Amino acid sequence: MKLTSAQFKKDFLSEIETLYSTALADTSNIEQYIALGHLVRRYNSQSWTRTAKRYRDHQQKQVYYFSIEFLPGRLLAMNLLSLNLLSTFKRGLSELGLDFETISQAEPDPALGNGGLGRLAACYMDAMASLRIAGNGNGIRYRYGLFKQIFMNGYQVELPDDWLRTGNVWETRRDNKSCVVRFGGNTWLKKQPDGHLQAHYEHTEDVLAVPYDIGVVGYHNDITNTLRLWSAELPPSVTKTYYSQEQRDRVSDITKVLYPDDSNTAGQQLRLRQENFFSSAGVQSIVRDFCENNDDLQQLGKKIAIHINDTHPTLVIPEMMRLLLDEHDCSWDVAWTLTMQVMSYTNHTILQEALETWPIEMFKTLLPRIYQIVTEIDRRYRRQELPIFGQKIVDQTAPLGNGQVRMAYLAVIGSHSVNGVAPLHTKLLKTDVLRDLYQVYPERFNNKTNGITMRRWVQLANEPLSGLIDTTIGKGWRRNPNRLQELIPYQQDDHFLHQLLEVKQQNKWALAAYVQKNMGIKLRTDAIYDVQIKRLHAYKRQLLHVFEILREYFKIKDHPEQAVVPRVHVFGAKAAPSYHYAKSIIKLMNAVADMVNQDPVIGDKLKVVFIPNYGVSLAELIIPAADVSEQISTASKEASGTSNMKLMANGALSLATHDGANIDIIHVAGAENEYPFGLTAAEVYHYYEHGNYHAADFYHADPELKRILDSLIDGTIPEVETVGREIFDSLIQYNDEFFVLADYASYTQQQRQISHDFQDQPTWQQRALVNIATAGYFSADSAVARYAEDIWQVPHDQLT
Template sequence: MKLDEKKFTKDFVSEVKATYAIDVKDSSPLEQLMALGNLIKRYDSSNWKNTSKKYRQKDDKQVYYFSIEFLPGRLLKSNLLNLGILDTVRAGLSELGLDFEKICRSEPDPGLGNGGLGRLAACYMDSMASLGMAGNGNGIRYRYGLFKQVFMNGYQVELPDDWLRNGNVWEIRRENRACVVRFGGHVWLQPQADGHLRPVYDHTDDVLAVPYDVGIVGYHNGVTNTMRLWSAELPPSADQTFYSQAQRDRIDQITEVLYPDDSNAAGRSLRLRQEYFFSSAGVQSIVRHYLLDHSTLKEFPRKVAIHINDTHPTLVIPELMRILLDECDCPWEKAWQITTATMSYTNHTIMQEALETWPIDMFKGLLPRIYQIVQEIDRRYRQEKLPIFGENTVDKTAPLGNGQVRMAYLAVIGSHSVNGVAPLHTELLKKDVLMDLYRIYPERFNNKTNGIADRRWLQLANDPLSKLIDSKIGKDWRSNPKQIQTLSAFENDDKFLQDLEKVKIENKKNLSKYVKDELGITIGTDAIYDVQIKRLHAYKRQLLHVFEIIREYLDIKDHPQKKVIPRVHIFGAKAAPSYHYAKSVIKLINALADLVNSDKDIGNKIKVVFIPNYGVSLGELIIPAADISEQISTASKEASGTSNMKLMTNGALSLATMDGANIDIVRAAGKENEYTFGLTADDVYGYYRRGDYHSSDFANKNPELQRILNTLIDGTIPGISTEGHEIYDSLIRYNDEYFVLADYAEYVQKQKQISQDFTNRKQWEQRSLANIAASGTFSADYAVARYGEDIWQVPYDRILK
C-alpha cells in the first residue's frame, strides 16, 4: 500500500486520541501497540474484504488448513513488512519520539502452538497469502498458551501463559458465524418415510463454537487471507434456564489450554473434545459457506480442499460424512467419494506414540454419532479389502482395532493424498510406519519437504543480513527466494565476507545483551555460538550436546593452560508437563550451567545458556546469532525439522545426523559446508532388526565417555542425585533407546573439528555464505506451491522463479 510518513503520523495520533482519549506522549507502549494494530487493520481492511469477495466472485477453489497448533509469532512487524510500510511506520513513530522496538516487544507471542508443527502451519499461512492462494487456517483460540516456562532451582515450572490478558488486537469476533458442536448423549437412527435413516439426538452436551478471524497479510500483493480460530462458549438457552458454574467450566476447558495433560483419562477426554470441537466447527463453517453459492454438492471437491495437519484434525473425515449423510441426505457412496476427494493428510512423525489412538469406550461415549460413522467406515473398509489383502493386513490397518480408534489409519483411508515432510521420512512411512497402508494405497503417498517463511526468519529476524544481501544482488530474492543463490558469486569477495562476519557479530551483541539483562550471564561475541533450540525430547538428544559440554569442562579442568576457542552453548526448549525424563534433562542442563558458569578456572572459555520460555520471538533473536546449528536427532526419528532451515538461512553451519531434512540441507549446501556424523537410518534399523545394540559396550571401550557418564552419579555436577541416576540408568541399564552412546565418539570428533575450523575466518564465512545462498530452496513459498499443484489443485497468482 502507499503511505507517506506525514499521513501515518496524523492517522496514528488520531487513533490514540480516539481510542484512549489521551495524547500520544501520555500513552504507554501497550496502548501504542493497540492503537497501531487497530490502525493497520483499518489500512488493510479493504484488502481483506476484497480478497474474500474476489474468491467468492471467481468461485475459486479454497484450501482449509486444519491444525491444532498455529504459532504465528508477533504480527506487528510481519504485517507492516508485507503491506510494504515497515520503514514508513518506523520513521513516523521515531518522528513522534516513540520507540518502535519497545512497541513491538509489548505484543505477546500468541499462545497458539508448541513448536515445529504450529510454526510450520503459520509459515504456510504466510506463504498462501503471499502466493495469492485462496488459503484459510482453521484452529483453536486457546485462552492460555502451552505454558510459560520458568526455572526454579534448575527445574522447569509451568505457569499460565496469559497471552490474551489484554486482548488480541489482530482478531475479529464473528458471532454471527457461530455454530453448535454436539458431544455425548444418545443417538439412534430413525427410519423415514422415504427409507432414509435419520439420526435422533437425545440429552447431548452442546457447545457454541464462536469464530475469531485473524487476517493473514500477503507480501506486497494486496491479498489478506483468514486464519479462523474457534472459541468454546455456552450455547444460547432456548428455555432461559441458567447454566451452573460446573457447566461453564466444562465448556471453558475446551479452549482453555493447548495440549492438556493426557496422562490421565480426564485429560485424554478433554483433548478428544478439543479435536472434535475445532474439526466439527470448521467443517460446518466450510459447508455452510459453500452452500451459499452452490445448490448441489456435486462440485464440493472441486471447490474445497481440506488439509489435515498431523492426526489431530482427523475427525474432519467422519464429521464431513455426518453432515453429508445426515443434513444433506447424500447416500453413503456419494458422501464417501466427496469426502476422500476433499481430504488430504500430512504425517509429521514416525513415533508410534504420536500416531493418536483413542479407547473405543471413551470415543463412543463422547462422540456417539461420529463413532457410528467410523464403525461403518471400518466395516466397509474390511469388506472391500479383505478379499484382496487378507485378514492379517486388514486387521492391522483398519480404523478400529485392539479396542482403539486409530486416527492415522483413518486419515490415510479417508484422504486422497498422504504425504511425508522429507524424503527420508516419506520412505520410512512407506517401509515401516504405514507400510501396510502403502501396499493398499501406493498412489496416495508422496513427499512434500517442509519449508519456512523466509520473510520472518531472514527479512524480519535478520535485517542487517537482508540489507547486506540487497546491496549485492538487489531485492528480487525477497519475492523469489531461490534468487538468493546468486550470492555464491561473492564467495571470494573479501570485503563481502568481512561484512558478513560483522553482521554476525552485531547479531551476537543483540543476543548477548538479552542474556546479560535477563539471565545475568556475560557471553563474548568472539565465541562459537553453538545452538540447539527445539522441543525437549529424548530422540532430539539434547543429552549428546550435554556430554560435549561435560567433555569440554573436564578437559579444561585437566589442562587449565590449554588454549581453547571459547564456546557459548545455547539451549531453548520446553518439556511437556507430564514428560518426566525430559524435565530431568532440563534440570541436568541447568545444573551443569551453574557449575560451568561459576567456575573461575573456566572463565569465558565455556558458557552454558538455557534461555527459558523459548518461542518465536526468542527464536528471532537467537537464530541470527548462531554459528552452529545442532540437528542431532537419532537418525530416522526427526520427520523433517524446520529449525535446521531457519539456522541455515541465517548462515549457521549444521552439526547434523543424516536425518529428516538435514539430508536435503547437506545436499543443497554441500557436505563440505556442514558437519555430519553418526548412525544412518539403515544403521538404526539394522540394530532393531538384529537386536544386538549394547550401549555398555560403547561406554566400556571409551574411558572418556565412561568418565562423562560417571559425572551424572558421582557428585561432579551438584544437585542432580536423582536426575543423574535416572539418566545414567536410561543409557546403561535400559540400553540407550536413542543411541546416544553409539554416536558420541564421532560427534566429539566433529566438535573438535569445528573449534579448529572456526579459527580460519575467511573459510568459515565462505561456508556460512554457502548455506545462506542454498537456503532459498527451503522457502515455504515453494513447499506451498507444490501442495497447491500436486495435492490441493488450488491455483495461485505469483510466479516463482
C-alpha cells in the same frame, strides 16, 4: 500501500486520542502497540474485504488448513513488512520520539503451538496468502498458550501464559458464523418414508463454537486470507436460564489450554473434545459457506480442499460424512466420494506414541454419531480390502482395532493424498510406520519437504543480513528466495565475506545484550555460538549436547593453561508438563550450566545459556547469532525439522545426523559445508532388527565417555543426584533407547573439527554463505506451491 510519514503520524495520534482520550505522552508501550494494531487493521481492511469478494466472484477453490497448533509469532512487524509499511512506521515513530522495537516488544507472543508443527502451519498460511492461494487456517483460540516456562532451582515450572490479558488487536469475533458442536448423549437412526436413515439426538451436551478471524496478509500483493480460531462457549437456550459453574468450566476447558495433560483419562477426554470441537466447527462452517454460494453439492470436491495437518484434525473425515449423510441426504457412496476428494493428510511423525489412538469406549461415549460413522467406514473398508489383501493386513490397517480408534489409519483411508515431510520420512512411512496401508494405497503416498517463510526468518529476524543481501544482489530474493543462489559468486569476495562476519557479530551482540540483561550472564561475541533450539524430547538428544559441554569443561579443567577456542552453548526448549524424563534432562542442563558458568577456572572460555520460555520471538533473536546449528536427533526419528532450515538461512553450519531434512540440507549445501555425523537410519534399523545394541560396551570402551557418565552420579555435578542417576540408568541399565552413546565419538570428533575450522574465519564465512545461498530450496513458498499443484489442485502465483 502508499503512505507518507506525515499521514501516518496524523493517523496514529488520532488513533491514540480515539482509543484513550489522552495525549501520546500519557500512554504506555502496550497502549501504543494496540493503537498501531488498530491502525494497521484500518489500513488493511479493504484488502481483506476485496480478497473475499475476489475469491467469491471468481469461484476460486478454497483450501482449508486444519491444525491444532498455529504459532504465528508477533504480527505487528510481520503485517507491516507484508504491507510495505515497516520503514514508514519506524520513521514516523522515531520522529514522534518513540522506538518501534520497544513498542513491538509489548505485543504478546501467542504460544498457540508447541513448536515445529504450529510454526509450519503459520509459515504455510503466510505462503498461501503471498502466492494468492485462497487459503484458510482452522484451529483453536486457546485462552492460555502452551505455558510460560520458568526455572526454579534448575527445574522447569509451568505458569499460565495469559496472552489474551489485554485482548488481541488482530482478531474479529464473528458471532453470525457460530456453530453448535454436540458431545455425548444418545444417537439413533430412524428410517424415513423414502428409505433414508435420519439421525436423531437426545440428551447431548451442546457447545457453541464462536469463530475469531485473523487476517493473514500476503506479501506486497493486496491479498488478505483468514486464519479462523474457534472459542468454546455455552450456547444460548430458550429453556435454560442458568448454568452451573461446573457446566461453565466444562465448556470453557475445551479451549482453555493447548495439549492438556493426557496422562490420565480426564485429560484424554479433554484432548478428544478439543479435536472434535474445532474439526466439527470448521467443517460445519465450510459446508455452510459452500452451500450459500453453490447450488450443486457434487461440486464440493472441485471447490473445497481440506488439509489435515497431523492426526489431530482427523475427525474432519467422519464429520464431513455426518453432514453429507444427515443434513444433505447424500447416499453413503456419494458422501464418501466427495469426502475423499476433499481430504488430504500430512503425517509428521514416525513415533508410535504420536500416532493418536483413542479407546473405543471413550470415543463411543463422547462422540456417538461420529463413532457410528467410523464403524461403518471400518466395516466397508474391511469388506472391500479383505478379498484383495487378506485378514492380517486388513486387521492391521482398519480404523478400529485392538480396542482403539486409530486416527492415522482413518486419515489415510479417508484422504486422497498422504504425504511425509522429508524424503527419508516419506520412505519410512512406506516401509515401516504405514507400510501395510502403503500396500493398499500406493498411489496416495507422496513427499512434500517442509519449508519456512524467509520473510519472517530472514527479512524480519535478521535485518542486517537482509540489508547486506539487498545491496549485493538486489531485492528480488525477497519475493523469490531461490534467487539467493545469486550470492554464490561472492564466495571469493573478501569484502563481502568480511561484511558477512560483521553481520554475525552484530547479531551476537544483540543476543549477548539480552542474556546479560535477563540472565546476568556475560558472553563473549568472538566465541562459537553453538545453538540447539527445539522441543525437549529424548529423541532430539539435547543430552548428547550436554555431554559435549562436559567434555569441553573437563578438558579446560585438566589443562587450564592450554588455549581453547571459546564457546557459547545456547539452548531453548520446553518439555511437556507430564514428560518426566525430559524435565529431568532440563534439570541436568541447568545444573551443568551453573557449574560451568560459575567456575573461575573456566572464566569466559566456555558458557552455557539455557534461555527460558523459548518461543517465536526468542528464536528470532537466537537464530541470527548462531554459528553452529545442532540437529542431532537419532537418525529416523525426526520427520523433517524446520529449525535446521531457519538456522541454515541465517548462515549457521549444521552439525547434523542423517535424519529428516538434515539429509537434504547436507545434499543441497554440500557435505563440505556442514558437519554430518552418526548412525544412518539403516544402521539404527539394523540394531532394531538384530537386537545387538549394547550401550554399556560404549561406556566401558571409552574412558572419556565413562568419565562424563560417571559425573552424573559421583557428585561432580552439584544437585543432580536423583536426575543424574535416572539418566545414567536410562543409558546403561535400560540400554540407551536413542543411541546417544553410539553417536558420541562421531559427534565429538566433529565438534573438535568445528573448533579447528572456526579459527579460519574467511573459509568459515564462505561456508556460511553457501548455506544462506542454498536456503531458498527450503522456502515455504516453494513447499506450498508443490502442495497447490500436486494435492490441492489450485492455481498460485509463480515465484519470479
